[in-house]
Amino acid sequence: MMLPEGRIDGVMNAVISLCHFCELHGPSVLFVTQAFHEPDCPPAQPDVREPKSCYGNATERLLHRETTNSSAPCEACLSFSPIHRGFLSNDHEGRISYLSTQQATQHDVSTLVRQACTRSLSCEVSPGKEGPIFFGDEVRGQVLSYTFFLKDAQARGYQRWFSITVLMKDKFFLLNSWPFLVENIERIISELQAKATVVYEREQAENPQRALRLAAAYSSDGKRTSNKPSRSVLELTGNEHVFAWLHLQFTWLLKAGANRLVEKIVEGLPTPDLTVDFYNHQETEDGFTLVSAKKVHSPVLELEASASHETSQNSPVINDLRHLHEILGPIPFLSLAYCLMVGKQIVIRGQPAGLIASIANCLKMLVPRSCYQAALNSDQYLDVSQCNVLGVEPHVAVPQPSPDILRLDILQPGDQAQYNNANKYNYKTTWGDKLPSKCPTLLLMMEKAIENTKLNNSAMHYHFVALKEEWLNIAKVVRRIEHWNPGQPQDVTSLLQAMGAQEQDRGLLEFWGTSSI
Structure with a gap:
């Protein structure tokens, strides 16, 4: 499977799609935006940093896909004309191309996108059929799906069903990006719905559909001949550039979705000693908050404790x-x-x-x-x-x-x-x-280290730092389990045993877990 994981080189490696429920074909993919990276090149090439028309062979993949795609979708399922293959944007600094097409350009990714589309518009929906939902697995990818309706004066129920899906392999990256993605997808949907509402109200004012349908119901043949069974998003929104606008929105999501998260290698859960400095920040001209992280390679004394008392x-x-x-x-x-x-x-x-x-x-x-x-x-x-x-x-x-x-x-x-x-x-x-008859495990380990004369003060200090980090992580995990599963003491007991903690450690873990909030 070629679907990339998480975040690489400043771009969120996801596939963002616009899907709809066609009255003729069922769930269908309308519009797909992907990112393509420049492959690693030998440093001997002198022109490796020169701007290119595209990166990652994006257009070659598109041409190959066109030769293998011979389906003839209806008007509602069509986002590009035969002479218009898609939209392309380049990030020359990051050596990344963003390509938007009717279908994903890679066969295996296209299969995953279609599966996500079908599930998002059939079984995996939020209550009320509008709103965000998460589903997925390791085989078919992790999906954030946001379903919504667009008004259509000629549709059954006067509305058509759509979804925007974000597909990637990294479950935790997707869930960590949930607030950012949902907020911006809602903004995109609101603009689409506002445009569709304007068209709907204008059509209803010019030619009320309810009266026409009632007249057709009581006519001699009962047939509807004035309405089209399917209408494209261009018609629903009254904006012939709606897909170009969606390309820009999805491209920005892929780029900004990665820049908002900074990867850092840590062992175990983050501790207060390795947190971001939220007290020293400044506002940028663009309205963002610039937050600076503390030095990773600070001396252990600075990471481990506050300044010494004089x-x-x-x-x-x-x-x-x-x-x-x-x-x-x-x-x-x-x-x-x-x-x-x-x-x-x-x-x-x-x-x-x-x-x-x-x-x-x-x-x-x-x-x-x-x-x-x-x-x-x-x-x-x-x-x-x-x-x-x-x-x-x-x-x-x-x-x-x-x-x-x-x-x-x-x-x-x-x-x-x-x-x-x-x-x-x-x-x-x-x-x-x-x-108590049994002291906490950590206290006994520290006492043993203190009594070990072969362990000098410097080594003992580093040993204590490692022990505290280990037990602080355990305390955080226990507190989260107790918060997520209240009234389930057997779960906490099993967790303590799995992490090497015992009943005499509960007081320490409770205090450390509460203090770390």
Whole structure:
């Protein structure tokens, strides 16, 4: 099958067709627009970038198709006269030709287009027989079909049935393009319907068809001789250039449909660390919003977390997670990390502020950026809706520890000479709950990495970034399944098992999935 996939070299590789339901022949293809790419050429050819009359042998394909097509359609099924073969537009910069013809120029593509036409005007229709619908499979291609009516004073029911179909192989590309395609196809249809309505109202005013039909029904022979059984789109719209206009519209759809999406290679679902920067954008003269993407090859620190909290040069600091694990001890560290990972609030109370900031810098390495919201040096208590890591001085009143709040108190050493040594401070964790019998899988994996002395800090950091990305993707998938299939816990359980997660991971996945929205 020669139908191309997705998007290549700045053009949406799809076949856009106008179809109609003929009273004589049934569903028929009227008009097809395709894109043809310039084949790759050896770089030794000096004139390879010179403009051509067409690219991708578009006209040769047309001539070959004409020699094999000997059918004689009726007037309603005809979009081109015998002396007019089609419309051709060239994108010399992209080396692409856009060709519009009566039928697709490639036999296998033409077969798929006809199948899509038949389905769009028979079984695959939206309620009310007007509107967009998606159908397809891997064999016959993926199709977006938009069915609509055009008024016709001489048709049964005073209207004729049409559809615009977009056929391609890439299902996900087509569905991602759905809002763009539907919006612009609706615009095309609205203009066609407006033109047809003007012709219909003029004909009804000049020669009311209802009276003629009633007169014919009661005549001696009961035959209708004044009306044509089929009328072309040119007659229905009163515009002899309607197909040239459709060629321009379909060509623009193929070109713009690809330019609006930018391909990026990612492993897994997109994370907040790899999103487009929607805050730094500007409006162009054409009314478009210019959005710039963040650098793909930024340092891991920039991708993984926000800027570090500032610490004083003379202040004692906790250097990294290993240092924090050593000072707190295994159980207090696990309690602190667990509360942060499942969305509970951590209140760090004490002095100096630089030591609190260094602890916060260590903690943020445990969760994605979207799950970390800190407020340090606060002069009052802030609830978890405002921050999940709060740093305050000893005199600030804070709630008593509860199942949702863990407090880490930092007590200064008795000897003032030891104030610059973080190891000499006393660290006391108080929590109104206790660790579950089974901790989240990710937390245990991170603890194992921290205790592995053969893993240096740099390698451990990259390891944590990869782990967080993996589990953030799992959290997003689980949240989508729960949103799409509410009340189906067995589906979520099966999904968790398939992705290597367990019941003890639900709290972490729920918090991470919610925070990533």
